[in-house]
Amino acid sequence: MYIENELSLPWMARLDHLEHRLFIEQTNEAQSSLWMGKTSFQRLSRFHNDKLVRLATLNYEFKQSIYKTELEQLTRWCKYWGLNEMGFGREKIASACCSLPYDSPIRLMVAKGAIIITITDDFFDMKESLITELKTFTKAFQRWDGKELSGVSKKIFDALDNLVSEMATMYLEQQENSNHDITNWLRKIWYETICSWLTESEWSKNGIVPTMDEYLKVGMTSIATHTLLLPASCFVINPTLPVYSQLRPIQCESVTKLVMTICRLLNDLQSYEKEKEEGKPNSITxxxxxxxxxxxxxxxxxxxxxxxxxxxxxLEHVMIDGFTNLSKECRLLHLSCLKVFQMFFNSSNRYDSDTEMLDDISKAIYVPLKSIDHEGLEKNLLRPPKSPMIDLTRVPKLTPSKPPPKTPQKSVHLFTVKRI
Structure with a gap:
């Protein structure tokens, strides 16, 4: 099973959380060394190996409880803003709740953004024939004023406006002795993405075939990866520096644009047949x-x-130190985001499927691991080792040594000072 998984699933398509589960299950079932592939003299004893597996199991289940709580928070958030009552589109709250290896606020922020992206993308697909309505929707984000909107479009605007405000507030609270406000910067990122969705709708409506360069320029924006990556990057890099000095250099743009392009092509390769039938642009068509x-x-x-x-x-930008001036934390965030997309679109369009993700979601959040059933293991797991028993009959008798020679003490003269 382990070898089959290694050969069938590329490294980039694996989420660390699910990889940890698979490794624990295989080690537990085989009762083999925790360190697979190591030579015998490097292996741990069975007792210590079981202890580590049990600790890994407890850690995994602890993370499951955190992810479950986050999923409940996301569900309440969607219900509060009416995002679960749209009457169209994909219900992807659980799929958006990916186990990124970062703090809970960052994961929730990325998940909320992914939910809004999915709903808004479906909104443009639904209203594709109503270009005038889509233009009104887009202009509302240009002004960042949703007073003229109503119904579904108003719900989307209000939810996104709240998310942007939440991100900006979070960033201000994180900073030390600074008042950098990233609200307008975040609005610009989302407005650019919404404009790209409008452009694609106009292409489909009017039967326009763009050049490959034109398509990739718009498509890498419409995949909306950067709307998740760039805001999240604000919270994994130095918070004392202005966001523009950290996220706008050429090096950062190169890494971000690479992820945007890769995610677009991954999506296209698994959806070109469906999009060809629907008359939508795709890199292949x-x-x-x-x-x-x-x-x-x-x-x-x-x-x-x-x-x-x-x-x-x-991978050169992310893995090689010194290849870019971007911080390691920010580079790894880009890689984590790409791995999620690769997992979604590795061999099929799993994100659009109602069934393909169910098993992974269940294992990641709900299904507990099988615990190791060894007598006394749980009791002794965190107990400090006992002191070794001493057999007093075997303790050698100690021969008293001669006392050290006395050192002659120096005489001390005391003087009394009389007051004259």
Missing amino acids: VYMKNNSEVEMEEAVKYVKEILNKKKKEL
Whole structure:
């Protein structure tokens, strides 16, 4: 099972949380060394191995309880803003609740953003034929004023406005002796994304076929990865510096744009057949229409080559110290986000499926691990080791040594000072 999983699932498509579970289960079932692949003299004893597995199990179940609490908070948040009563679109609260290896506030912030992205993207798909209404919706975000909106569009605006305010407040509270307000910066990021959705709707409505460069420029924005990455980056880098000095340099833009492009191509490779039927632009169909002699298989191969090249570039930026001035924490955040997308779109469009993610969600949040059933293990898990028993009959008799020679003491003269 372990070898089969290693060969079938690429490293980039694995979430650390689920990998930990798989490793614990396999170690527990096989009762083998915790360190797979190590030589025998490097292995731990069975007793100590079981202790570590039990500790890993307790840690995993503790994280499960945290993720379950976060999912409940997200559900209440969606209900409060009416996002669960849209009457259309995908219900992806649990899928958005990904186990990113960061603090709970960051995970919740990313999850809320992902929920709004999914709902708004579905809103544009639903209203694709009503370009005038979509333009009104987009202009409301340009002004950042939702007074003219109503119904579903008003609910989306209010929820996003609240999220932006929450992020900006969180950032101010984190800073030390500073008053940098990132509200307008966050609004600009979301407005750019909404504009890209409008552009894609106009392409579909009017039958416009963009060039490959035009499509990727819009598509890497419409996938909306940066609306999650850049705000979250504010909380994993030095909070004492202005956000613009940390997130706008060329190096950061290169890393972020690579993730945006990769995520767009991953999505396209698993949805081009469906989008072709719906008349929506996709990197594969765009390449075919711009190169009429190219068949579908050749177009897929071409896009995969671009994807693999971009992945290699990203790994160089993330893994090699000194390759970029971006902090390690921010680089790893980009990698974590990419791994989530790779997990969603590795071999199919799991994000749009109602069933493919159920098993992973259950294992990540609800299903407990099988505990190790060894007598006395739980009782002795955190108990300090007992002192060794001493057999007094075997203690050698101590021969008293000669006392050390006395050192002659110096005489001390006391003087009395009389007052004259």
